[in-house]
Amino acid sequence: MGNCYIFPGDDARVQRFIDKLEEREKYLEELEVKRNELWPKITDTIATCLQSIGGGLGIGATIVGIIAAVEPTQIVKTLAIGGAIVSVVGCVAICGSSVASTYSEGSEQQIIIENITDTTNAAIFEFLDLRDKPPE
Amino acid sequence: MINMKEPLAPAAALIRATVWGQLVGYLAIVTMIGIEDAPDFFARINLWSFLWPPLILLLMHLFQLDKGIATLIPRVWIITGMLLLSIFTFLAIVVGVWLSLNIPESLITPGWEYTQTTSIIALYLCALSITIYFSIRTCRSSKEV
Numbered sequence: 001m002g003n004c005y006i007f008p009g010d011d012a013r014v015q016r017f018i019d020k021l022e023e024r025e026k027y028l029e030e031l032e033v034k035r036n037e038l039w040p041k042i043t044d045t046i047a048t049c050l051q052s053i054g055g056g057l058g059i060g061a062t063i064v065g066i067i068a069a070v071e072p073t074q075i076v077k078t079l080a081i082g083g084a085i086v087s088v089v090g091c092v093a094i095c096g097s098s099v100a101s102t103y104s105e106g107s108e109q110q111i112i113i114e115n116i117t118d119t120t121n122a123a124i125f126e127f128l129d130l131r132d133k134p135p136e
Numbered sequence: 137m138i139n140m141k142e143p144l145a146p147a148a149a150l151i152r153a154t155v156w157g158q159l160v161g162y163l164a165i166v167t168m169i170g171i172e173d174a175p176d177f178f179a180r181i182n183l184w185s186f187l188w189p190p191l192i193l194l195l196m197h198l199f200q201l202d203k204g205i206a207t208l209i210p211r212v213w214i215i216t217g218m219l220l221l222s223i224f225t226f227l228a229i230v231v232g233v234w235l236s237l238n239i240p241e242s243l244i245t246p247g248w249e250y251t252q253t254t255s256i257i258a259l260y261l262c263a264l265s266i267t268i269y270f271s272i273r274t275c276r277s278s279k280e281v
Binding site: 042043053056065096106 | 204225
């Protein structure tokens with residue numbers, strides 16, 4: 001069983017303790033929001049990758065179609081190779097940036113976790129101070 | 137003209153296997169999110185998320201798109217595209233599970249604990265392995281289509 005402590009509300013430390021607990025609650029809610037958004041974001045990333053690769057293959061098929069339709073001169077060949085390279089680079093950029101944006105969630109999550117730890121420690125500090133040096 | 141009775145060429149098999157692997161993995165994740173939100177099944181995902189993967193599979197099989205693309209596009213582009221797709225989606229899943237696990241134990245809520253579904257990594261690793269296997273098979277194949 002835990003102990004029950006009663007302190008007067010006019011002590012600044014009590015107010016600081018309450019503020020820190022409220023702040024902690026706010027950060028916990030933020031972390032919960034991040035959790036809720038995480039997997040839908042992953043599915044969006046997968047869908048983006050599928051679309052970009054599908055689009056890239058579509059562009060590739062169009063390029064091959066153009067080459068087959070017209071006389072494959074040097075200019076057409078160069079344009080086709082250029083187009084194919086651009087489509088591959090585009091796929092990598094779109095899909096890669098989507099994965100990178102999901103990865104950057106990690107640093108945001110870490111900041112929230114650090115804030116929760118900081119506010120918890122601050123609240124504990126105020127409580128211990130109140131317990132050891134109770135207001136007169 | 138694509139002959140439907142002909143055995144599937146390695147490049148077409150690669151496209152088919154990769155598309156199946158990715159879409160089954162995608163459906164597994166959206167189902168997982170739906171179950172987590174049950175009874176409000178569509179709280180974070182919409183019905184379209186469940187409909188478009190089977191639609192893509194239906195179109196691919198109905199119009200023989202895998203064979204068509206394998207006929208039109210050089211093998212090297214197909215292998216590159218399929219490998220990039222599988223590697224990137226696998227990385228996205230690894231990031232997702234890493235973020236789910238990277239929470240101090242004291243802050244883990246029941247909901248967060250539920251998303252520690254590491255089995256989804258196994259599913260996408262399996263999809264990536266299949267893509268790699270079919271890519272090697274396509275590379276070694278002397279048949280163009």
